[in-house]
Amino acid sequence: MTTFILRSLFCSFLVWALLPYQVVAQSNYDVSAYTDEAQQIIDAALQDGESFKRLTYFTDTFGHRLSGSESLEQSIDWILQEMQRQPLDRVTTQKVMVPHWVRGEESLSLVSPRSLHLPMLGLGGSVGTPPEGIQAEVLVVNSFDELEAKAQQAKGNIVLYNVPFTMYGETVQYRLQGAIASLVRSVGPYSMQTPHAGTSNYEEGTPKIPHAAITSEHAAMLERMQDRGQKVTVNLSMEAETRPDKLSRNIIAEIKGSEKPEEIVVMGGHIDSWDVGQGVMDDAGGCFAAWEALLLMKKLGLKPKRTVRVVMWTNEENGLRGATAYRDSVKADGSIDDHILAIESDSGVFEPRGFGFTGSDNAFAMVSAIGQLLEPVGSETISRGGGGADIGPIMREGVPGMGLQVDGSRYFWYHHTAADTIDKLDEEEYQQCIATMAIMAFVVADLPHSLPRK
Incomplete structure (x- = not known):
């Protein structure tokens, strides 16, 4: 997380986390019809012992994943192999040339x-x-x-x-x-x-x-x-030296919408990391939480009206080229206007508190109402202002964005250090993050009306 061109964005993120805005309790939007599905997602997430094992195996096996490194590309290969064995509707990659700095x-x-x-x-x-x-x-x-x-x-x-x-x-x-x-x-x-x-x-x-x-x-x-x-x-x-750029990839996986497949809710994090530690909080945990959220929907037989897409962006840490390439591609194919919400997790997968949201007042009221469904896992607070580094490029094109907010009291203890390792995470908190992301993404993707940009 956190490239030099994003230091002001990251500072803003921390301010968002401290803003006193709470969930809109008297929202005009009734989401009670989703209460059962939300509880299904929570129960399934908290009972899924495989999700944390998958993250643990990944971080132990591949370690750090600096842009241009073999470990990054090998880790991407493994994720693709796993995804292709799963009941997802589409799994693909997007080629990206990334910086190759060697320590x-x-x-x-x-x-x-x-x-x-x-x-x-x-x-x-x-x-x-x-x-x-x-x-x-x-x-x-x-x-x-x-x-x-x-x-x-x-x-x-x-x-x-x-x-x-x-x-x-x-x-x-x-x-x-x-x-x-x-x-x-x-x-x-x-x-x-x-x-x-x-x-x-x-x-x-x-x-x-x-x-x-x-x-x-x-x-x-x-x-x-x-x-x-x-x-x-x-x-x-x-x-230290900077070598010629190398080829890397964004990872894209999705489940197709049942009624409006052209409309997209995208969520994810960045798969690269610095070359110390295991890059668990920054940001394998965020990537895998989005991946597991997508799998939960499929396993539970939930069929949102709109497409839910997971992207694991490459090269956030020292270039943001994965995020830029994604923005350029969806602008080129005309689907940027069909992105109704972008969700990012890049602050660690500690105990979830809710989301920070950037978008219109009407959209804020809608996601605040959805936030009420997150009360069983304590992540119901929806704050004004939110987003993330990798969704920043498409947010600047008008896509509403939100960032997962967690208990960040220990995040910067380990951030960008050799101590960013799997033992710092709690399995139940990680599962709660999965549930939080899954519920928000599913309900927004399944609402009768699209999240309004105005």
């Missing part, structure tokens, strides 16, 4: 005032160091204003931005802006010596220098050393 070997060592290995992660898109590495004194700053004031001191040194985590969209800019930055305090509220991966970019006309993230613990330590007047010297070594 290589890397290390960061404190040279003075003492010798110490410092955990670090080079930032995606960064150039590498010379083979012998870069050894230099560190200048710690807390803002761009401070850097500007100390511009002369920065020359010839390694600059460390030590900025405490506030909100992701606010803090991440320190990682991504400023052409002379080379080290940043990892973007996250909690650390156990766990640096966070992420992407970087270079301003036009400025030298391309290596960029890496270090732990919050060590960023604070280096600043304390500097404040005491100690000379802080480190040695940074990175083999």
Whole structure:
């Protein structure tokens, strides 16, 4: 999740999660006819022991899935094989050329005032160091204003931005802006010596220098050393390089609508991840929850009037090319106007709370009424404002969008780190996410009237 071009979108997402708008209790839309189907979905989701096993097998077997990597393409092959054995109406892929950045070997060592290995992660898109590495004194700053004031001191040194985590969209800019930055305090509220991966970019006309993230613990330590007047010297070594683009694929699966198959409810997440951990919360869990939601409808014999489509987008983390390719394809074939709702899960599959929704007032009233059906799993709150990185391109074309909202209190503990692994998830919470997505997608797809854009 979270590419450099989407930092403002992600910041907005966190604001959406905190907005006080609640479900519209006095909605004019009566969805009581769907009470039985909703309970069927909940019961089936909570009793399905295979869904979590499937996610666990996948993440254990394939691990991280960075764009351009063999592990990403092998994981896509496996998903396709599984889907093709299932009773889905259509399974296909969409070819996408994606960036191919390779981390290589890397290390960061404190040279003075003492010798110490410092955990670090080079930032995606960064150039590498010379083979012998870069050894230099560190200048710690807390803002761009401070850097500007100390511009002369920065020359010839390694600059460390030590900025405490506030909100992701606010803090991440320190990682991504400023052409002379080379080290940043990892973007996250909690650390156990766990640096966070992420992407970087270079301003036009400025030298391309290596960029890496270090732990919050060590960023604070280096600043304390500097404040005491100690000379802080480190040695940074990175083999990072950007290779030619490689072919990847979006995965598309769907069940056809029984009455209006041309109209589409699309839901999903991104199948790529950073090259650390297993990419479970970010975002295999979101992809698989959408997949399992689609399977539930089929297994229960539910036949929505409209088509329900699942997309697992490629290359969200460092390019968003999968989402852009999908938008371009549905614009080209004219089906963009037939997309009545887009749902994304890219915030982890922790205990679900509801959805954030972006669309017309009439559509908000309708999805708020549907939200009442989610009360048995505690995910009935529908907030104003919502969406996601991968559905962002089609939302900008007028498609109403919503993002699954969950208990995000621990999400950024693990986000983009080696600790994003399956053991951090709870099976029942994951099943509740599946039920939440399945109910919203099914009911919207089966309503007598389409979700209005105005």
